[in-house]
Amino acid sequence: MGSTSLRSRRWRWASLLGATALAVTVGGALAGPAGAAGANVDFATHCIPPAVAGIPPIDGTTTASVSVDNTSPKVGDMVTVTYTVVTPAASNPTDIALPADIMTPTGKVALGGAQTGDVTVAGPKKNPPVAGKAAFPSFSMTGTFTVTKAGQITLSPGDYNIHTSYILELDTPCTVTDPPAPASETLTATDGTPANTRAISLGSASGDPGAAVTVSGSDFTPGATVTLAGRAGAGQTADTATVTADAQGAFSGSLVVNDTSTTGIVAYEGGSWSADKGAGPAAYVVNDNTPVPPGSQKLTTTVKAGTLSMSQAGDTVALTGVDFGQGGASTGSLRTVTVKDFRGGPAGWSLTGKVTDFTGPGAKIDAGRLSWTPACATKPGSPSTCTAGSTGAVGGAGATLAQTADGTVTGGEFTVDAGLSLDVPAFTPPGSYSGVLTLTLT
Structure with a gap:
């Protein structure tokens, strides 16, 4: 991603485009979802x-x-x-x-x-x-x-x-x-x-x-x-x-x-x-004031800089259920995230995520028990190359899901995925538990 000073100098485009609800059921069926312009x-x-x-x-x-x-x-x-x-x-x-x-x-x-x-x-x-x-x-x-x-x-x-x-x-x-x-x-x-x-x-x-x-x-x-x-x-x-x-x-x-x-x-x-x-x-x-020669026509065009944006293939993930008394890994897959970087210029980007505690019937599962295995793919022809974050805990403090480095020319389209695994304690009370995973693109 480059040195800290490079990151500190890059153009930052921050957009919080939504959250993904993660749900797990202990001892029962799978659960469903938990639920800048200036003034004139x-x-x-x-x-x-x-x-x-x-x-x-x-x-x-x-x-x-x-x-x-x-x-x-x-x-x-x-x-x-x-x-x-x-x-x-x-x-x-x-x-x-x-x-x-x-x-x-x-x-x-x-x-x-x-x-x-x-x-x-x-x-x-x-x-x-x-x-x-x-x-x-x-x-x-x-x-x-x-x-x-x-x-x-x-x-x-x-x-x-x-x-x-x-x-x-x-x-x-x-x-x-x-x-x-x-x-x-x-x-x-x-x-x-x-x-x-x-x-x-x-x-x-x-x-x-x-x-x-x-x-x-x-x-x-x-x-x-x-x-x-x-x-x-x-x-x-x-x-x-x-x-x-x-x-x-x-x-x-x-x-x-x-x-x-x-x-x-x-x-x-x-x-x-x-x-x-x-x-x-x-x-x-x-100011381009070059005179047009006789019999000639001056042609001009403009390449407009775009934005850094992301979209999600959905906002709900149902993790697999686990048994009371046994607990273990409740797994699923992150809804695919598409990142489009059409800004031009030298700045890369970083996609991070953090998750809340999973709350249920009178109990909770700590956010630190959710881990992920990130994956990232780059669309052919993109100037930048996407790098997946490290496998490990997500937690409330957050972790990097994917990123691209600063460079002379950057941009492109990228798809980001991750395998999810929630380590459910063995004697967690039966019921549905849900937490919210928030993704931030900068």
């Missing part, structure tokens, strides 16, 4: 239309929301943030109708509470057609940050920019009039394994090819040489620069970004990218 907020916004529009600044109201993939992370976890502008304050500043897929949004999300700072976010070049003078449509932007402090962390929508690439390359920057805007989402972070707390922020989330972006960093090794580099998905581009961290481990440097496929910027110590010696990626978009 409004805030005053000051938008500056492109000079070519010849109109004054727009003071209006933006409606937006911020959501995260994990509202209960640990210190060291990487959290994915989605900033959705539901109703922009600005509109198409010209009488010219804008065609589809010419808008590229970028912005920032403000952190408050236990951890402060800004998260840079960027969205795809995607939009429906916009009529002349009509309101801009809703759009979403994503970015990531690493949790460095335990406690409640608030997330508020911040400044955003709408870049349009049609006839002219134009920007409509919109700033929060009275920052910070109201908090849209709150997460509660808990203490975790000491983490790599290196962090970077960008002076801008977008720029034209050849433009320089300011990269600021903190918590790097004092005096270390730090490489600034562009990233295109999981790979590094040819755009690099070096800076030296000061006595406090901070730096501020400039990176010239030429590659139009750039999706983010990283900073790292050493000869090559390493998650335990680096920070980022911070979202960054290069």
Whole structure:
């Protein structure tokens, strides 16, 4: 699964998709079953239309929301943030109708509470057609940050920019009039394994090819040489620069970004990218303003990042019955779990389970008596390879059922199964006993 520091840096996507009821009967017949989006907020916004529009600044109201993939992370976890502008304050500043897929949004999300700072976010070049003078449509932007402090962390929508690439390359920057805007989402972070707390922020989330972006960093090794580099998905581009961290481990440097496929910027110590010696990626978009040659047509497409999810083939398992006075192994099979990892990027995943005590007629069977034998299969063509957890007790503390490692490119489809065995004491009172096995995907 990689080192602890690698795990602490990976993107965590936590989803509790359900539980499986496990039932066993002592001395009788088999038993049956026992039985995160942020809020929209409004805030005053000051938008500056492109000079070519010849109109004054727009003071209006933006409606937006911020959501995260994990509202209960640990210190060291990487959290994915989605900033959705539901109703922009600005509109198409010209009488010219804008065609589809010419808008590229970028912005920032403000952190408050236990951890402060800004998260840079960027969205795809995607939009429906916009009529002349009509309101801009809703759009979403994503970015990531690493949790460095335990406690409640608030997330508020911040400044955003709408870049349009049609006839002219134009920007409509919109700033929060009275920052910070109201908090849209709150997460509660808990203490975790000491983490790599290196962090970077960008002076801008977008720029034209050849433009320089300011990269600021903190918590790097004092005096270390730090490489600034562009990233295109999981790979590094040819755009690099070096800076030296000061006595406090901070730096501020400039990176010239030429590659139009750039999706983010990283900073790292050493000869090559390493998650335990680096920070980022911070979202960054290069405005592709390459002119189309006469007689040619420019074709574009977007590969959309998906999610990490799981589904179960059922939520009830009936274990075999045992006899009073003899007890022994009550066995069965976990309902097959299907994991789909369509996120892209370097993060692996882990599927864990924990079980409650089995309760029955005036008695209980301790959770620690349930053990499993995990198995995991990888669908052909998947970049990652699934590894089954170890055979052994599940218990209330939990155990790993299956996992994939972090890597340069990860993802795929996987099926997870397990043989189950409950060690029932010999003179457990007759009756039906049931417990709940909860599976968590992170």
